Amino acid sequence: MATAAAAKAPASLPPFLAACARQPVPHTPIWIMRQAGRYLPEYRKVRAATTFAGLTRDPALACEVTLQPIRRFALDASIIFSDIMVPLEGMGVKLDYAPGPVIETPIQTRAQIEALRPLVPEQDVPFVMESIRLTRAGLPAHVPLIGFCGSPFTLFCYLVAGKPSKEFALPRQFLHAEPVLATMLLERLADAMIVYLRAQAGAGAQALMMFESWGGLLGPADYAAFALPAVKRIIAGLKDVGVPVIYFANNCMGNLPSIAQLDVDVVGVDWRTPLSYARGVLKGKAIQGNLDPATLFAPKETLLSRIDGVLADAGPAPGHIFNLGHGIWPETDPDAVARLVDYVHEKTSHG
Amino acid sequence: MATAAAAKAPASLPPFLAACARQPVPHTPIWIMRQAGRYLPEYRKVRAATTFAGLTRDPALACEVTLQPIRRFALDASIIFSDIMVPLEGMGVKLDYAPGPVIETPIQTRAQIEALRPLVPEQDVPFVMESIRLTRAGLPAHVPLIGFCGSPFTLFCYLVAGKPSKEFALPRQFLHAEPVLATMLLERLADAMIVYLRAQAGAGAQALMMFESWGGLLGPADYAAFALPAVKRIIAGLKDVGVPVIYFANNCMGNLPSIAQLDVDVVGVDWRTPLSYARGVLKGKAIQGNLDPATLFAPKETLLSRIDGVLADAGPAPGHIFNLGHGIWPETDPDAVARLVDYVHEKTSHG
Numbered sequence A, B: 001m002a003t004a005a006a007a008k009a010p011a012s013l014p015p016f017l018a019a020c021a022r023q024p025v026p027h028t029p030i031w032i033m034r035q036a037g038r039y040l041p042e043y044r045k046v047r048a049a050t051t052f053a054g055l056t057r058d059p060a061l062a063c064e065v066t067l068q069p070i071r072r073f074a075l076d077a078s079i080i081f082s083d084i085m086v087p088l089e090g091m092g093v094k095l096d097y098a099p100g101p102v103i104e105t106p107i108q109t110r111a112q113i114e115a116l117r118p119l120v121p122e123q124d125v126p127f128v129m130e131s132i133r134l135t136r137a138g139l140p141a142h143v144p145l146i147g148f149c150g151s152p153f154t155l156f157c158y159l160v161a162g163k164p165s166k167e168f169a170l171p172r173q174f175l176h177a178e179p180v181l182a183t184m185l186l187e188r189l190a191d192a193m194i195v196y197l198r199a200q201a202g203a204g205a206q207a208l209m210m211f212e213s214w215g216g217l218l219g220p221a222d223y224a225a226f227a228l229p230a231v232k233r234i235i236a237g238l239k240d241v242g243v244p245v246i247y248f249a250n251n252c253m254g255n256l257p258s259i260a261q262l263d264v265d266v267v268g269v270d271w272r273t274p275l276s277y278a279r280g281v282l283k284g285k286a287i288q289g290n291l292d293p294a295t296l297f298a299p300k301e302t303l304l305s306r307i308d309g310v311l312a313d314a315g316p317a318p319g320h321i322f323n324l325g326h327g328i329w330p331e332t333d334p335d336a337v338a339r340l341v342d343y344v345h346e347k348t349s350h351g
Helices: A001-006 A013-021 A041-048 A053-057 A057-071 A086-090 A112-116 A128-137 A151-162 A169-177 A179-203 A220-237 A253-259 A275-279 A293-297 A301-313 A333-349 B001-006 B015-020 B041-048 B052-056 B061-071 B086-090 B111-114 B126-138 B154-161 B170-177 B180-201 B222-237 B253-259 B275-281 B295-296 B300-312 B336-347
Strands: A095-097 A101-103 A145-150 A207-212 A245-249 A264-267 A287-290 B095-097 B101-103 B145-152 B209-210 B245-251 B266-269 B284-292 B318-322
Touching: A013 A207, A041 A057, A041 A095, A053 A057, A053 A095, A053 A128, A053 B086, A057 A128, A086 A179, A086 B245, A095 A112, A095 B295, A112 A179, A112 B111, A112 B295, A128 A145, A128 A179, A128 A287, A128 A293, A145 A179, A151 A169, A151 A179, A151 A207, A151 A220, A169 A264, A169 B295, A179 A207, A179 A220, A179 A287, A179 B222, A207 A220, A220 A253, A220 B145, A253 A264, A253 A275, A253 B209, A264 A275, A275 A287, A275 B253, A293 B170, A301 A333, B015 B209, B015 B318, B041 B052, B041 B061, B052 B061, B052 B095, B061 B126, B061 B336, B086 B154, B086 B180, B101 B154, B111 B180, B126 B145, B145 B154, B145 B180, B154 B170, B154 B180, B154 B209, B154 B222, B170 B180, B170 B222, B170 B284, B180 B209, B180 B222, B209 B222, B253 B266, B253 B275, B266 B275, B266 B318, B275 B284, B275 B300, B284 B295, B284 B300, B295 B300, B295 B336, B300 B318
Parallel strands: A145 A207, A207 A245, A245 A264, A264 A287, B145 B209, B209 B245, B245 B266, B266 B284, B284 B318
Antiparallel strands: A095 A101, B095 B101
């Protein structure tokens, strides 16, 4: 469907970028968080021959796994294969994936924060930009490439806790026990993400996405006090970059009134946040989401009715990018993904 | 403050029960989820001499740790020390705490579901009722005792996954892959919780609370299809029990429109769900919550301003029970708890 639409209107924006700009689209564009990932046998094959970290650092392999889902499915966007922790390694943080990120020495003191090096992307993480250049060259014209980073608060959670956690109690305690240090660390992370995202756009990323994976652990007052200013700082630093910015606000329904203040083009929401509610609060922004990844395990009729539900909840206004409400699960059947992508295109095609 | 208020109006309901009924109160009542717990040195001392499971099964010890926070703080309610998994052991499920519940054989087949025994509380878990009788006898008259259980979907998550999990992907897949079996298991759990809660009320519990710890993992469609009917079934089974029913809806902001249908007296919400939003959706119900447990690590001025924020967001209408938005964290300083309880009383005292 995407190919047909692009062929009909070659001069117009690809559907994904049109939706980011809330312009009319030939069909609702769709892509899938973690679409380059373990649910694909061809990904598992590449991954088996290296480590996760090795995969992020090898442009040829990162390009290959980024392109794999594009070959299989009629997806409307591609996202570079990498990890939100990659630039932190460039700042001097020693970490490993087990499989979640584990920090050798969790960051909890002023001295450790001051010892973080400012990021110089082409020097510290050149392989990311090379992956983007290779991938952009390998993608069809109608499939834009998304670059990304973690939000400052999300990175803060991993750095302070030192490892994945259900509640991230330690970083949340740190915010309150050491608000000045917390803000200092969040600002340094924001400054690094500005140059990192700008370098990705410079290398060919056609949209930039920030993953606020853990901001949903903060109530509205803490989100507004700590997470939001750091995101605003990044957005201010991207003002002249000329590509759409997407903010994925995981589990942030209660924080949407704050998020409405952000000058971003698109807000992605998780499967728990009704799109109609998000639309109401985020007037003037496109929305992205939000099928529950669990739905891909349902029988066909249930899956299609839940897709219908997402489309109905998004409403007829332009500016909806279909996606899952969270990353696809490793156990997912690729056939269910094909069914999802094709059904969204069929159901929303305007001719 | 609570004692003074009770002395002034001895014939009236204790503040906690008045707030459940949305009647005027001398001050906003407060209690704290997991108030009998590891942040108290006197709890740790009792716990060190036994196991967690042993503590739940020993009425004298369970009574002792339930009373500990009541001796220390001017709390307006007490909740019996136990665990949501306790009645499942009575149904024949073998489990251990490590420290979260680990099921010997996760429940995933029809045969396993059919093998679950209906619960006979006075026979299967007599120690819970004995704990309630002992504790009620030891509590001051103005401090009501709450009995509780886990919601069917929350218990389902542990039973199907077999252990604690961040996302409970397996139980969520099971809902979609085996909707008939899932509903069968949820209904059996609901039926067990009906007799369990009725037995607790019979033993002296003056309010009954259901912990929907994991319902917030479900988007609105799945919550309405699976979690809600099982909760409705319990509430129907408690119709004539004569004590207020509280439903703690953790991380369920997007599910509140469904929850508004429930015939419960009080809905508890987590720290991410604004009380003003909950009030608006849950017209006619009292609300309970919702200070972030992390706030207890803040300097005094921040703590008091966040308490002010919760009180302001709850609004002046009757029917607010102050609580944390989640269980208190083990690292919390008991002095911060004293400050919280006293400040809520002072700030809301009507004379």
